Structures are given as C-alpha cells and as structure tokens.
Amino acid sequence: MKQLVINAFGGPEQLQLVEAEHPPLASNQLRLKMHYAGVNPIDAKTRAGLGWGAEAIKDRLPWSPGFEVMGEVLEVGSEVCRFLPGDRAFGLVAGGAYSEELVVNCDDMMPLPDAVADDMAGGLALAGTTAWQGLTDHGCLQAGERVLISAAAGGVGHLAVQLAKDLGATVVALASGDNHDFVKGLGADEVVDYHDDAAVSAIEPVDLFLDLVGGTSGKSLLSQVKPGGRVITVPTITAKEVIAAAGELGLNASGMLKENDHDHLALLADAVAEGRLRVEISKVFDLADGAEAHRQIESGHTRGKLLLRG
Numbered sequence: 103m104k105q106l107v108i109n110a111f112g113g114p115e116q117l118q119l120v121e122a123e124h125p126p127l128a129s130n131q132l133r134l135k136m137h138y139a140g141v142n143p144i145d146a147k148t149r150a151g152l153g154w155g156a157e158a159i160k161d162r163l164p165w166s167p168g169f170e171v172m173g174e175v176l177e178v179g180s181e182v183c184r185f186l187p188g189d190r191a192f193g194l195v196a197g198g199a200y201s202e203e204l205v206v207n208c209d210d211m212m213p214l215p216d217a218v219a220d221d222m223a224g225g226l227a228l229a230g231t232t233a234w235q236g237l238t239d240h241g242c243l244q245a246g247e248r249v250l251i252s253a254a255a256g257g258v259g260h261l262a263v264q265l266a267k268d269l270g271a272t273v274v275a276l277a278s279g280d281n282h283d284f285v286k287g288l289g290a291d292e293v294v295d296y297h298d299d300a301a302v303s304a305i306e307p308v309d310l311f312l313d314l315v316g317g318t319s320g321k322s323l324l325s326q327v328k329p330g331g332r333v334i335t336v337p338t339i340t341a342k343e344v345i346a347a348a349g350e351l352g353l354n355a356s357g358m359l360k361e362n363d364h365d366h367l368a369l370l371a372d373a374v375a376e377g378r379l380r381v382e383i384s385k386v387f388d389l390a391d392g393a394e395a396h397r398q399i400e401s402g403h404t405r406g407k408l409l410l411r412g
C-alpha cells in the first residue's frame with residue numbers, strides 16, 4: 103500500500119510516497135481504507151520539526167503525517183463489535199492518516215451517519231473538535247455573548263463561526279476582504295478585515311476571543327476583549343506569550359489542546375447531517391501530491407479545509 107512519509111524534518115519536499123507493509127491488526131483495532139485525510143497546520147509544523155508534535159516523533163522517523171481520517175472499514179479485530187467491514191467511519195488518529203490503508207484503535211473512530219458525505223467527514227474531526235472545545239469546554243461561550251473569532255475563514259475558524267452562531271452567540275469574524283462574503287454566508291454577524299487597523303479598533307468589546315492565529319496577531323486583539331473577559335489561544339507554539347500579555351490586561355486566558363471525545367464527534371456529525379454545519383472543502387489532492395497540499399496549508403490563507411484522497 104502507498105503511504106506518504108518523511109525520513110527527516112524539513113520542507114514539503116521531505117514528503118515521499120513509499121510502498122509500505124500492511125500493518126498488523128490488534129484485537130481492538132480496525133483496518134481502514136482511507137478515503138480522505140484532512141491536511142492541517144500541525145501536519146506541516148511537525149514535518150518541519152516544530153512544536154510538541156515534532157518532539158513526540160523525533161526518534162520515530164520515518165513518520166507518516168495525518169491526524170484525521172474518513173474511510174471504509176476493511177477488517178475488524180476479534181474484540182471489536184461496534185463496526186463491521188463495509189461501515190464508514192471517521193475520527194482522530196495519532197498520525198499516519200496519509201496512507202491508503204491504516205490500522206486505527208476502534209475507540210478512536212465513530213460510525214458515520216448516512217447523511218454526511220465522505221469528504222465533509224474527512225475534514226471534520228480535527229478542526230471541528232478544536233472549534234467546539236475551544237468555544238464550549240474552554241471558552242464557556244453562552245447564548246447572547248459576543249465572540250471574536252480570528253482566522254474565521256480557515257479550517258477551525260469556519261466551523262467555529264457556524265457553531266458559535268448555533269450556540270446563540272453574536273459572532274464577530276476576522277478575515278481578509280476576499281473571504282467576507284464566505285464568512286457572512288456562514289452566519290457571522292460582523293465581518294472585519296484584519297488588515298484594517300481602524301476597523302479592528304472599532305470592534306465593540308467581546309466576551310470571548312477565540313484566537314486562531316496566535317503570536318503578534320493574538321496579542322494585538324486582546325484590547326478588543328471586555329475587562330475580565332476570556333481568551334482561548336489555540337496555536338500552541340505562541341500560547342505562552344499570548345497568555346502572559348492577556349494576564350497583564352486582567353483577562354482570563356488559556357491555551358488548549360483538542361482531545362478525542364466521542365460525544366463531540368457525534369455532535370459534529372449530527373450537526374452536518376442536519377444541515378446546521380457545513381465543512382468547506384477548498385481543494386482535494388491525490389496522496390502523491392501531499393507536498394503541494396503542505397505548500398498550500400503553509401500559505402496561511404486556506405479557505406476551509408484541504409484533503410488528501412486515498
């Protein structure tokens with residue numbers, strides 16, 4: 103079976119398509135035919151040798167990226183009763199989704215409702231879980247509150263806009279001009295171009311800021327948060343500096359790391375099935391074109407999600 107791997111940290115060209123052995127199946131695992139794997143910034147950061155992801159795998163190269171997958175069950179381990187061969191499944195995995203076939207823990211996967219298309223499910227688990235947990239578990243967003251979402255047109259942001267609206271919040275979304283119609287179409291109440299300093303300064307104070315850019319951008323937007331308001335800064339690499347700056351302003355700030363949660367995956371799949379949530383797929387790449395997909399995600403200007411096709 104074909105698999106994309108890196109043998110060393112570096113640029114997108116490090117991604118090599120190789121012929122890999124079919125991995126053995128443990129009793130609590132599923133063998134999955136990958137239909138779609140989501141491409142996320144963490145894949146590219148880890149490939150480049152940055153952050154906690156790279157630290158975790160630096161002694162385990164070659165490594166295949168890919169932390170979310172949708173596929174068809176080919177085979178089930180002897181203790182697995184939730185799935186049968188032929189079922190459609192999606193979920194979060196600990197790397198390795200950039201493979202035609204992969205072995206995953208049954209507990210990490212969710213069955214997919216018929217009403218959810220394969221490609222939408224391929225881009226849902228990681229960004230959707232992050233958006234949901236950032237807004238609710240960490241951000242404690244309540245109906246009627248104002249929430250500011252940066253990178254609102256991106257993978258996490260475009261789902262966060264829709265979920266926040268569904269929760270009854272007033273959504274203030276930051277995006278460049280080309281994405282304004284797109285973000286308004288997702289339900290944002292106010293859309294502001296983050297390049298326009300005057301427009302950003304004029305944003306009425308918000309209760310919660312979901313920071314999806316971090317660093318200088320995250321710090322510069324803290325002044326738009328109400329006194330004593332909440333900040334969830336999602337990019338892990340710059341979380342410390344944003345939290346420190348927020349603390350100096352008396353804001354309640356924290357970082358987060360998304361967690362695999364069946365209830366959250368089910369809730370997201372149901373929202374898609376019921377038409378309350380839409381995953382925007384901006385481009386699908388063949389597995390062999392993974393390097394091109396990484397160049398695109400590293401541009402920092404992807405609308406919605408990128409997928410690899412198995």
Ligand SMILES: NC(=O)c1ccc[n+]([C@@H]2O[C@H](COP(=O)([O-])OP(=O)(O)OC[C@H]3O[C@@H](n4cnc5c(N)ncnc54)[C@H](OP(=O)(O)O)[C@@H]3O)[C@@H](O)[C@H]2O)c1
Nearest residue numbers: 143232253255256257258277278336337358359360403404
């Ligand atoms: N901690 C966790 O568990 C976790 C989980 C998932 C993701 N993350 C992190 O969260 C971040 C967002 O992930 P993602 O998948 O949504 O990324 P993404 O899809 O690559 O985000 C792309 C979007 O970022 C916007 N953008 C770029 N620079 C901006 C700026 N200065 N101000 C406002 N928007 C800007 C772009 O908007 P325009 O095109 O309109 O310019 C584009 O729509 C990444 O750093 C990722 O690694 C963390």
